[in-house]
Amino acid sequence: MADPADWNNGGWAWLEGMTPTEAVPAGDPAPSFARCFAGPDGARVLATLRAMTLDRTLGPDASDAALRDLEGQRRLVALILALTARGQGA
Incomplete structure (x- = not known):
């Protein structure tokens, strides 16, 4: 499984550009969330x-803090x- 600390490196680019029909990369948390x-x-x-x-x-x-x-x-x-x-393929 991918190290969660690496998910922030370089932004959230790993979330973009994937279609549901692509193979799920090793360590992708999306199926677990689904x-x-x-x-x-x-x-609920x-x-x-x-x-x-x-x-x-x-x-x-x-306040600024609340926002x-x-x-x-x-x-x-x-x-x-x-x-x-x-993860649901939507």
Whole structure:
């Protein structure tokens, strides 16, 4: 399995440019994410994560720290959703 520390080297290029019909590279976490979030419980977890982050807005009085924190959460949830979709062949 690929070292997670290597996933950040050079950005997220390893997520881009792959089609679902391509062979899954060794160490690709996408199939694991797809299996983890398959079924009704997985769908419920993803829906909850989406509601808590991507579908959430902060008011105009939100601090810089609160905005940065929410953006970090959104990025992580977006990555989880992308890996899950790619692992499902979507």
